[in-house]
Amino acid sequence: MRRIHAFEFNDLRWFPESFRNYGTNFLQFVSNAFDIYKCVMPVLEKGIRSSGNNTIVDIASGGGGGLIKISECLKKNVPHLQIILSDYYPNIQAFKKTKAKSPDVFEYVEGSVNATDVPLNLRGFRTQFLSFHHFRPKDAKAILQNAIDNNQPIGVFEAQQRNFKDFILTLLSPISVLLFTPFIRPLSFKLIIFTYLIPVLPLITLWDGVVSVLRTYTVSELKQMISEVSDSASFNWEICVAKGSPNDILFLLGIPCENNVSQ
Numbered sequence: 001m002r003r004i005h006a007f008e009f010n011d012l013r014w015f016p017e018s019f020r021n022y023g024t025n026f027l028q029f030v031s032n033a034f035d036i037y038k039c040v041m042p043v044l045e046k047g048i049r050s051s052g053n054n055t056i057v058d059i060a061s062g063g064g065g066g067l068i069k070i071s072e073c074l075k076k077n078v079p080h081l082q083i084i085l086s087d088y089y090p091n092i093q094a095f096k097k098t099k100a101k102s103p104d105v106f107e108y109v110e111g112s113v114n115a116t117d118v119p120l121n122l123r124g125f126r127t128q129f130l131s132f133h134h135f136r137p138k139d140a141k142a143i144l145q146n147a148i149d150n151n152q153p154i155g156v157f158e159a160q161q162r163n164f165k166d167f168i169l170t171l172l173s174p175i176s177v178l179l180f181t182p183f184i185r186p187l188s189f190k191l192i193i194f195t196y197l198i199p200v201l202p203l204i205t206l207w208d209g210v211v212s213v214l215r216t217y218t219v220s221e222l223k224q225m226i227s228e229v230s231d232s233a234s235f236n237w238e239i240c241v242a243k244g245s246p247n248d249i250l251f252l253l254g255i256p257c258e259n260n261v262s263q
Contacts, residue, residue: 001162001164001167003162003214003215003216003218004215005136005214006215007211008134008207008208008211008212008215009207009208010023011134018188018190018191019194019201019204020089020091021063021093021094022184022191022201023205024062024063024064024091024094025063025091025094025184025185025186026177026184027062027063028064028068028094029184030176030180031066031069031129031130031159032066032068032069033180034246035069036159036244036247036249037066037129037159037249038073038244039243039244039245039249040157040244040251041073041074043155043242043251043253044056044070044074044125044127044155045074045078046253047125047153047154047155047253048074048078048081048124048125049078050255051123051124051125051153053082053123053124054079054080054081054082054124055081055082055083055084055123055124056081056082056083056084056126057084057086057118057122057123057126057127057152058083058084058086058126058129059086059113059115059127059128060086060087060088060115060128060131060132061085061086061090061091061095061108061129061131062087062091062094062130062131063094063095064085064094064097064106066129067083067085067098067129068101071083071102071105071106075105082105082106082107082124083106083107084107084108084109084122084124085106085107085108086108086109086122088112088113088115089112090108090109090112090113092110093186095108097185109122115128115131115135115139115146116139116142116143116146117142117146118146120150123150123152124152125153125154126147126152126153126154126155127154127155127156128143128154128155128157129159130157130158130159132156132217132252133158133212133215134215137225140217140225141225141228141229144229144232144254145229147254148230148231148232148234148235148254149231151234151256152256153253153254153255153256154253155252155254156222156251156253157249157250157251158216158217158250158251159249160212160213160216160247160250161213161216161218161241161250162213162214162216162217162218163213166213167210167213167214170206170209170210170212173205174202174203174205174206177195177202178196178202181195181196181201219239219240219250222239222252223237223239226254234257235254235255235256236254236256236257237254238251238253239251239252
């Protein structure tokens with residue numbers, strides 16, 4: 001299946017903020033409810049240990065993704081864990097809600113953070129959950145290059161792959177919207193109207209889900225990216241698919257050589 005970089009509504013500047021926030025809140029709800037990243041906990045622990053400060057700097061956080069569930073699992077083995085949320089279009093309401101769940105773990109950046117040029121004061125294990133596919137190859141490589149240039153470990157995690165199985169499963173996403181919307185907070189009368197009376201949100205979620213599958217990079221494409229960035233040999237790289245339930249996770253892990261932790 002050829003990669004197609006079509007648009008996603010949540011990437012558009014003019015897209016209504018309330019709809020954008022619903023999209024990130026929906027992904028956060030699903031990620032936490034189904035604990036979709038549990039199969040990559042050892043990968044995350046390895047990346048955190050390599051940072052030297054027990055800090056995750058999450059890039060393109062959306063609404064916080066599955067980080068609430070992730071933090072609950074990580075705190076068992078990572079003392080004094082801190083997770084900093086950031087985004088180019090920060091969903092501050094969702095960030096505050098996530099921080100309220102675990103105020104000793106979560107912090108957030110209120111201003112816009114560019115994934116290709118992360119501020120130098122944000123130091124730690126950089127992560128991207130369900131967001132790397134939003135970037136065209138040039139910008140995706142710039143994200144990796146920025147991590148290398150700043151000697152910061154990086155982990156990319158995608159909950160879908162570019163294959164026919166995930167393409168077909170994504171076609172069922174409108175049903176998930178109809179089922180889960182009543183449990184997603186905050187819930188407004190406007191969202192109810194555009195979910196059940198005028199089904200705009202189910203159709204937007206369907207479109208963005210299908211496009212996400214078509215945009216997702218393969219293992220071979222990620223390896224090609226690594227070969228094209230400068231000083232990639234200064235990092236140790238791991239790129240593969242972790243088998244899990246309810247879904248597999250495609251991941252890329254890059255750790256500076258001097259900080260490499262043996263498995």
